[in-house]
Amino acid sequence: MAYTTFNRNEFDTFAQPMFFGEQVNVARYDQQKHKIFENLIEKQLSFFWRPEEVDLTNDRKDFLDLPAHEQHIFVSNLKYQTLLDSVQGRSPNVALLPVVSLPELETWIETWSFSETIHSRSYTHIVRNIVPNPAEIFDDITKNEYIVRRAISVTEYYDQFIELSNYYVQLGEGVHTVNGQTIDVNMHELKRRLYLTMVSVNVLEAIRFYVSFACSFAFAERAKMEGNAKIIKLIARDEALHLTGTQHILQIMARGKDDPEFAQIAQECRDDVERIFAEAAQQEKDWATYLFKDGSMIGLNADILSQYVEYITNQRISALGFDPIFPEVKNNPLPWINAWLNSDNVQVAPQEAEISSYLVGAIDSEVDTADFGDFDL
Amino acid sequence: MPNRQTDWPEEFDLDGQPATPEPDFELEIIEPEAAPEPDQAELYLPESNPEQPEASPQLPLSEEMQPPRYAVALQDGREVVFQHAASLLESLEAQGVDVHYQCRDGYCGSCRVQLQQGSVHYHKEPLAFIDEDEILPCCCIPKSALKIKL
Numbered sequence: 001m002a003y004t005t006f007n008r009n010e011f012d013t014f015a016q017p018m019f020f021g022e023q024v025n026v027a028r029y030d031q032q033k034h035k036i037f038e039n040l041i042e043k044q045l046s047f048f049w050r051p052e053e054v055d056l057t058n059d060r061k062d063f064l065d066l067p068a069h070e071q072h073i074f075v076s077n078l079k080y081q082t083l084l085d086s087v088q089g090r091s092p093n094v095a096l097l098p099v100v101s102l103p104e105l106e107t108w109i110e111t112w113s114f115s116e117t118i119h120s121r122s123y124t125h126i127v128r129n130i131v132p133n134p135a136e137i138f139d140d141i142t143k144n145e146y147i148v149r150r151a152i153s154v155t156e157y158y159d160q161f162i163e164l165s166n167y168y169v170q171l172g173e174g175v176h177t178v179n180g181q182t183i184d185v186n187m188h189e190l191k192r193r194l195y196l197t198m199v200s201v202n203v204l205e206a207i208r209f210y211v212s213f214a215c216s217f218a219f220a221e222r223a224k225m226e227g228n229a230k231i232i233k234l235i236a237r238d239e240a241l242h243l244t245g246t247q248h249i250l251q252i253m254a255r256g257k258d259d260p261e262f263a264q265i266a267q268e269c270r271d272d273v274e275r276i277f278a279e280a281a282q283q284e285k286d287w288a289t290y291l292f293k294d295g296s297m298i299g300l301n302a303d304i305l306s307q308y309v310e311y312i313t314n315q316r317i318s319a320l321g322f323d324p325i326f327p328e329v330k331n332n333p334l335p336w337i338n339a340w341l342n343s344d345n346v347q348v349a350p351q352e353a354e355i356s357s358y359l360v361g362a363i364d365s366e367v368d369t370a371d372f373g374d375f376d377l
Numbered sequence: 378m379p380n381r382q383t384d385w386p387e388e389f390d391l392d393g394q395p396a397t398p399e400p401d402f403e404l405e406i407i408e409p410e411a412a413p414e415p416d417q418a419e420l421y422l423p424e425s426n427p428e429q430p431e432a433s434p435q436l437p438l439s440e441e442m443q444p445p446r447y448a449v450a451l452q453d454g455r456e457v458v459f460q461h462a463a464s465l466l467e468s469l470e471a472q473g474v475d476v477h478y479q480c481r482d483g484y485c486g487s488c489r490v491q492l493q494q495g496s497v498h499y500h501k502e503p504l505a506f507i508d509e510d511e512i513l514p515c516c517c518i519p520k521s522a523l524k525i526k527l
Contacts, residue, residue: 039504043484240485247486247506315477319486319506332477343482 003098003169013102017259018252019194020187021101028103034252037108040245044111047241049234051122056129056227063130063225069294074130074225076291077212079141081235082123083151084208088116088201088242091158095197098169105249112245115238122231129227146290150283154208157200157276161193192265195253199273202246203280205239206316207309211284214308215291217340218300229340236341247319254321274317278325281313300334307333427462428471447519452493452526459523465497465514476514476527483516490514495523 007023014033016022032038066074092113100106127134141147167176168185176183213236220229256263288305296302311332314324332338446460455474462468466488469476479487486505490512497517507513512525 036504039502043504237480240480241504244484244486244505251506315487319489321508331475338478341479341485343480343484 016101017262018102018105018249019096019099020191020259024101024103024106026103027107029107032104033102033258034104034248036248037102037104037245040241040248041104041108041111043241044108044115044238047115047234047238049118051118051125051231054122054125054227054230054234056126059126059225059227060129062219066224067295069292070219070297072294073215073291073297074219074228075137076146077215078123078126079137079144079147080150080287081209081212082120082138083141083147084154084204085116085119085123087151087154087158088204089113089120091155091162092201095158095162095165099165099194108245112242115242119235119238122235126228126231146287150208150287153279153283154200154204157193157197161190161197164190164193188261188265191259191261192269195250195262195265195269196272196276198246198250198253199269199276200280202243202250202316202320203276205246206243207277207280207284207313209236209239210312211288211291211305211309213341214305214334214337215297215300217337218297220340221336222298233340237343240341243316250320270322273320274322274325277313277317277322281309281325284309304333308337426471427467428458428460445518445520447495448522449519450494450522450524452491452524459519462518464500465512465517465519465523469514474527478515481515483513486513488513488515491526493524493526495519495521497523 004023007025009022009025011022013031016033018034029038063071063074090113092109096109097106100109124134124138127137131137164185167178167183168190171178171183171185173185173187176185213232216225216229216232219225250266252258253262254266256266285302285306288302288309292300292302292305307329310326310329314326314329318324444460446458449457449459449465449469451457451474457469457472457474459465459468462471464481466476466478466481476490477487479485481488483499483501484504486503486507489505489507491510492512493510496519497512498520499513499517501516503513503516505513514525
């Protein structure tokens with residue numbers, strides 16, 4: 001079962017499951033078992049954007065004017081998002097590509113992960129704009145206790161799966177002795193870890209990002225940090241597509257559409273899924289409390305943000321066919337956020353500057369001489 | 378081809394403008410009403426009511442081609458009529474039914490509702506995962522009377 005970069009076996013693509021079937025060979029898209037992944041690739045490519053296209057010159061000034069507790073909110077969220085996208089920019093490739101069996105899914109994973117690297121690049125772009133020394137912010141990500149705590153829960157399922165899958169790729173199924181340790185590689189456990197990894201990725205994309213999104217958009221509602229909000233809007237659009245991708249993978253697994261064993265695993269893991277969602281919601285609420293420890297921001301506080309986390313958790317877990325975890329929360333406590341999460345396609349007048357797909361660098365950074373009227377040396 | 382010579386005004390002021398008599402009425406300067414500052418939240422939503430075509434006129438339809446007018450019943454007892462909107466989601470919103478939404482483009486799946494009766498036409502292929510008994514109101518219109526559960 002050693003990994004090969006080009007499987008020379010002949011096999012029927014349509015008989016392959018998503019994962020743990022024949023290793024892929026020709027990257028061909030004329031025959032597709034799950035056409036949805038091709039559609040997702042097309043959509044993701046149509047979303048392509050570059051952070052440098054968004055003008056952030058006004059954000060620097062806005063940031064310096066923010067009170068200290070709001071700077072804390074802004075910078076902490078940026079650090080957390082940097083962590084999330086650092087993980088997502090590599091882990092789908094490392095974890096999933098060695099065991100994928102369908103070319104369209106393989107390419108979707110690569111396209112998906114690549115778009116996360118653009119997000120990471122945009123954080124550097126934002127940080128360079130707001131502070132003279134970006135290292136101050138980036139170096140803290142591995143030191144800050146609150147961020148590290150969340151890094152553990154974000155990566156644990158990935159790491160557990162990769163550990164076992166590495167043994168599987170090298171040694172195949174069976175009980176092996178490696179460096180005096182007994183390693184039991186069995187397919188059921190591998191698939192169980194893969195399923196839980198997909199669930200935790202879905203949680204990452206569908207819930208964990210949204211606390212920071214809410215804060216970024218709340219700043220922009222007050223016309224602060226608008227360039228940043230424009231970038232976050234593009235990131236949120238990508239993340240909505242990624243979560244649809246993981247929902248599709250999870251649902252294809254849960255229905256046993258191409259591998260009946262996954263249907264059984266999904267059934268066994270229902271409690272784990274609920275636990276992963278509930279834990280993530282709790283961690284996000286704790287994060288909201290940490291963000292607002294020195295004071296809230298206008299239009300947002302830890303309470304309302306926690307309600308929003310509960311609302312979005314309900315939405316996302318229902319999409320996987322589970323009952324809502326917080327049945328008492330029925331309505332969106334922050335309805336204005338939807339305007340920022342809304343795709344641009346509903347706009348009918350594309351020449352308007354608010355539409356990011358039309359003019360990406362459209363923040364007005366014009367400075368008039370009258371602005372210096374009260375300026376004296 | 379008009380005779381250019383005779384088309385010219387006969388008299389000119391010094392600054393080159395034709396001499397015209399002062400108007401015999403008082404000029405009244407009408408200040409344009411200050412446009413309300415748009416809320417950021419409303420920037421991306423349609424301003425007109427999609428179910429009120431009088432407010433947003435469209436070309437008249439022929440006798441044979443009437444707009445698809447279908448009753449949409451909700452499981453909680455509310456009833457609305459789909460008639461002019463571009464999507465079921467817009468129609469529901471215009472009639473005061475709150476549906477969850479995010480992308481309004483078929484890829485996030487936030488607006489998914491359960492279809493209990495009837496059938497819909499997708500004007501855009503939905504990307505989000507939807508179960509066999511579910512629809513995405515943001516990218517479909519009814520093909521028959523519907524019964525849905527939010």
